Amino acid sequence: MGDPLGIGANLLAIISAFKDPKELVAKLRSLSRRQKVLTAVLLVLSIGLTTFIWALVTGEFTPTITQVMLSDYSLNMSTGDVGTLSATVLYSNNTEGSDVLWVSSNKGVVQVDENGQLSAMSAGSAIVTAQAANRKSSESAKCVITVADPLKGYSISVQRTTLENYVYIYVHPEDDDVTQITLYAQAPSGEVHTPKMGGANLYHFYTETGTWTIYATLKSQRGTYEASKPEDFVAIEVNDVSPTEVDALLAGLPVIR
Numbered sequence: 001m002g003d004p005l006g007i008g009a010n011l012l013a014i015i016s017a018f019k020d021p022k023e024l025v026a027k028l029r030s031l032s033r034r035q036k037v038l039t040a041v042l043l044v045l046s047i048g049l050t051t052f053i054w055a056l057v058t059g060e061f062t063p064t065i066t067q068v069m070l071s072d073y074s075l076n077m078s079t080g081d082v083g084t085l086s087a088t089v090l091y092s093n094n095t096e097g098s099d100v101l102w103v104s105s106n107k108g109v110v111q112v113d114e115n116g117q118l119s120a121m122s123a124g125s126a127i128v129t130a131q132a133a134n135r136k137s138s139e140s141a142k143c144v145i146t147v148a149d150p151l152k153g154y155s156i157s158v159q160r161t162t163l164e165n166y167v168y169i170y171v172h173p174e175d176d177d178v179t180q181i182t183l184y185a186q187a188p189s190g191e192v193h194t195p196k197m198g199g200a201n202l203y204h205f206y207t208e209t210g211t212w213t214i215y216a217t218l219k220s221q222r223g224t225y226e227a228s229k230p231e232d233f234v235a236i237e238v239n240d241v242s243p244t245e246v247d248a249l250l251a252g253l254p255v256i257r
Helices: 004-019 021-030 033-058 245-250
Strands: 065-070 074-078 082-084 087-091 101-104 110-112 117-120 124-133 138-148 154-160 166-173 180-186 202-204 210-220 223-226 234-238
Touching: 065 124, 065 138, 074 117, 087 124, 101 110, 110 124, 117 138, 154 210, 154 234, 166 180, 166 210, 166 234, 202 245
Parallel strands: 074 138
Antiparallel strands: 065 087, 082 117, 101 124, 110 117, 124 138, 154 166, 166 202, 180 210, 210 223, 210 234
């Protein structure tokens, strides 16, 4: 097979002779046939290894990023809310990934961590961007997030009538933009009803006697307020459920049939 050290020395000599073509030809001719073959193999391997290393360094084998897709492109949140965005990175070799850098345009409104978890800090708007990059390309996607202060709640009051089971119930939202108020009544048995309502906030209880618990849910474009504080609930004692709408009409109550 020949002396590898000798072949290596000859290879170095050949490489160093590239500056002078005549000397290169002379050196090649001076080698034996076997040395020429081994030298050629070493040259090919050297060139291949160099090309491979160059491709790795320059990112030649790295696929191009074609698109970044988000789980949401717009979100409405309330101050204090937390949420999560997820990103999918598409590559030119038909593979997918999720390695992105998350950036918020306004950290005072929305903060985002390295996992895409959102924290709504204050009312306003912010753009959260997912950035994907490698040695060959970069792409990004944006989610517009609007943060509003949550609904403050409501006050609730009760006014009894001459009939035990007809009661005026008033819900007064603390916010001006409430678009829907839903009243609930939990019966003594625990069953929850939406009480039958007549005119002027008049409610008719007709299924059970005992202590009913009344509360409400508010809705607006900013979100929903669910009863949670002690003052959101009011208790009503109903000891007679026999009076009917006819009785209410005779009592002068504004019943709507």
